[in-house]
Amino acid sequence: MKLRIDIEKKSYEVTVEFLEDAHNGHRNWQAAEITIPESVTRQRPPLKLLEDTFCRSPIAGRITAVLAVNGQAIRKNEPVLVIEAMKMEIQICPAVDGVLKTIQVKPGEAVSTGQLLFELT
Numbered sequence: 001m002k003l004r005i006d007i008e009k010k011s012y013e014v015t016v017e018f019l020e021d022a023h024n025g026h027r028n029w030q031a032a033e034i035t036i037p038e039s040v041t042r043q044r045p046p047l048k049l050l051e052d053t054f055c056r057s058p059i060a061g062r063i064t065a066v067l068a069v070n071g072q073a074i075r076k077n078e079p080v081l082v083i084e085a086m087k088m089e090i091q092i093c094p095a096v097d098g099v100l101k102t103i104q105v106k107p108g109e110a111v112s113t114g115q116l117l118f119e120l121t
Helices: none
Strands: 002-007 010-015 054-056 061-066 081-085 088-092 098-103 116-120
Antiparallel strands (some): 002 010, 054 116, 061 081, 081 088, 098 116
16 A cells, blocks of 8 residues: 655655454554654754855846845845836845845946845844
């Protein structure tokens, strides 16, 4: 028999074989209670990679607004800058929570794709 088991949003397919019981060849079907340790079920803090602390421009354009200052606590997906490109405004947000260490650009400045915009600590 095949079963699918989901653990932490990952699916695993396992094959289960039922062995015959020693008494008259019957299978012994009993529900089992398993205690899962708290270390397995507790929420883990999000992994913060070094490259997540650097935010680079996804597109070439012009900085129209800087919405934060150095030393300010910034949450994941909270806008820090606005870039205008091809008559569209794009809000630039960090991928992780942190404190704004440096902003490398100013309003009115042209930026190229991949240019460093700001850094978090």
